[in-house]
Amino acid sequence: MPRSSAPFTYVDLFAGIGGFHAMLDHAGGQCVYVSEIDREARETYMRNWVDPLSASARPIINTDITLATPADGPVDVPAHDVLAAGFPCQPFSKSGFQKGMDEARGTLFWNIARILEERTPSVVLLENVRNIAGPRHRHEWEIIIKSLRQLGYRVSSTPSVFSPHFLPPSLGGTPQVRERVFILGTYVGPERSLAETDVPPTVVRGSVDGWNVKDWDVDWILDDDASIAGLEKYRLSVDETEWINVWDDLVQRMWSARGYRLPGFPLWADAWVPERGLDPIELDILPRWKADFLVKNARFFDDHRDVIKAWRKANPSFVDFPESRRKLEWQAQDTASLWDTVMHFRPSGIRAKAPTYLPALVAITQTSIVGSRRRRLTPHEAARLQGLPRTFSFDGQRDQASYKQVGNGVAVGAAWHVFSTHVKRDAADLPQSLVRSVVDASHNPCGGSLSASAVEFEGATVSSTHEVLAG
Known part of the structure; x- marks a missing residue:
């Protein structure tokens, strides 16, 4: 694959229907590799994100990440700057005295770790259900954090928990209570990552810019x-x-x-x-x-x-x-x-x-x-609730499959908020082309997801707040 002229490149693992793709494209990145095992989800992804591209700009499409990450062979994933993955949560073995990556062997997180080990992208962005950081999965959480640090990634031991309904419409929020854990790491090398462990979470759980979550209106995402x-x-x-x-x-x-x-x-x-x-x-x-x-x-x-x-x-x-x-x-x-x-x-x-x-x-x-x-x-409205554009299409697919794909997806606005916040915070340790591209991107990655009424309401609310403060 020829070297990309984009400010940064990324790979999209366990890609679903492209929530991470929507956000990272918005940031100016170019996708060079996609892996999704579900055939119908992969077809939806291709239809919306890959087919419109010229042949030279299309990413490599993979169906099974385990085939590209053998334990005793080279990793068949191209070099990239950002790795994004909404990986499944699996129990890790608690037997023996193995630690970190060795203990993660046999899980799909281990396949991610193999790519990080071989390619060392500048940023890793992982998303999982809220319970991955809960008491029942404390062991899994500790192994993930330990593994990332051993691989040279500076990460916080405290999870970043966030939901799209915490964001106002202008920042990519949608009226969906969807709390997810985001794990973000910056590659600084093992010496620093194992020493710099006192790292705050990228974002805190709560409303942004004073947005009142009770102001959401479901009508804003309806067709x-x-x-x-x-x-x-x-x-x-x-x-x-x-x-x-x-x-x-x-x-x-x-x-x-x-x-x-x-x-x-x-x-x-x-x-x-x-x-x-x-x-x-x-x-x-x-x-x-x-x-x-x-x-x-x-x-x-x-x-x-x-x-x-x-x-x-x-x-x-x-x-x-x-x-x-x-x-x-x-x-x-x-x-x-x-x-x-x-x-x-x-x-x-x-x-x-x-x-x-x-x-x-x-x-x-x-x-x-x-x-x-x-x-x-409808499935189209459900996709908009995830922050996907109005143009997003399931093209006659079975509704049952469409609902499932959206339910398994990543909320675009929430992902953008945590990713952009992380890149701006760690700007000194990241490629400047990546930093500039993120900083220069508009604040809202979900511009067409909500109706005009949402923008009008937020504008009126902000004006009223300013008037009160001025008075």
């Missing part, structure tokens, strides 16, 4: 219904509509009779019995959380027996709902109606949240329902 091909398949079924209507009737009756909506603990209609009817012995043998919910539901029934009885009489079909649809978890505070919330139909019941931001997209199909639209989020 106009008239523009959605095959809209009917995203609409709620007759049964789903009835489930919501019946529960919403309870919400309205509670407001009319009591002046508030519903409590925040899970409501289990099948457990609505007088508290005096609960058997203390049976409660004692149950898990504490379940016994607590049963007591709370019994007290809810005792406190609102008149409302519940009138509601049940008005909605006789409720007894025929599936068991999981006779449960509701209200997390929508003072939202006026269930139809104004964002809902999820879960095996554990219906969960309702205020329409300010959405929970993390996941690989399994538990697609958010936007009550005001009476339909599910």
Whole structure:
């Protein structure tokens, strides 16, 4: 491959559908190598990021990173300046007395480490689920940090935990609560990396530039219904509509009779019995959380027996709902109606949240329902929630595969925030062409993801804040 004229080059491992690619292209980089084992995800990546390029600018496409990183042979990955990887979390062996890279052998992190050992890119950027830095994975975390330091990368022992909803729209934020751990390292050589261990995390968990996360509006990532091909398949079924209507009737009756909506603990209609009817012995043998919910539901029934009885009489079909649809978890505070919330139909019941931001997209199909639209989020909208551009296309792919790919993806805005912050902080130890390219890039890598209303709202909010300060 001829030497790139770009300010920096990068490789995209466990690439998914290109969240890191979107961010690093925005920074001015050129992708020279992509590895993704899932065929459908790889095809989506190719369609959006590789096919539009000229033949000379296209990266090498690999299907299995283990084939390119043999234990007893050369690494088949070209030289690069930045390595990005949203690698799977796997348990590392705890046997014996091996440390660092040796102990990571047999895991996919070891394959990343082999590339770092051979190619020593200037920056490594890894992303993983929140629990990788939790107490259950303390061993894995320690091995990752130890390995990176042995390889010459200065890294923090403290994880950088971040979510796109902490960022305002102008900095690439989106209304998705998606806390992920980012591990960022700068190559300084083993002597320095093993000595310079007192390193703060790249970013702290929390809002940026005073952004109020409660100001998010889910509508900002929604497409106009008239523009959605095959809209009917995203609409709620007759049964789903009835489930919501019946529960919403309870919400309205509670407001009319009591002046508030519903409590925040899970409501289990099948457990609505007088508290005096609960058997203390049976409660004692149950898990504490379940016994607590049963007591709370019994007290809810005792406190609102008149409302519940009138509601049940008005909605006789409720007894025929599936068991999981006779449960509701209200997390929508003072939202006026269930139809104004964002809902999820879960095996554990219906969960309702205020329409300010959405929970993390996941690989399994538990697609958010936007009550005001009476339909599910489309794959295109889910991609925008990850910060991918409006032009991003799944090109007729199965929705199930598209949802899975987005759920496995990287939030572009969050990745850009931690990467750009790291590069600016470690500028003295990084190639200046990389630093300049990042510094000169616009603040927002997700320019087309949100509607114009988001920009207008943020602008109005900033103006109001300035007026208050000036006054």
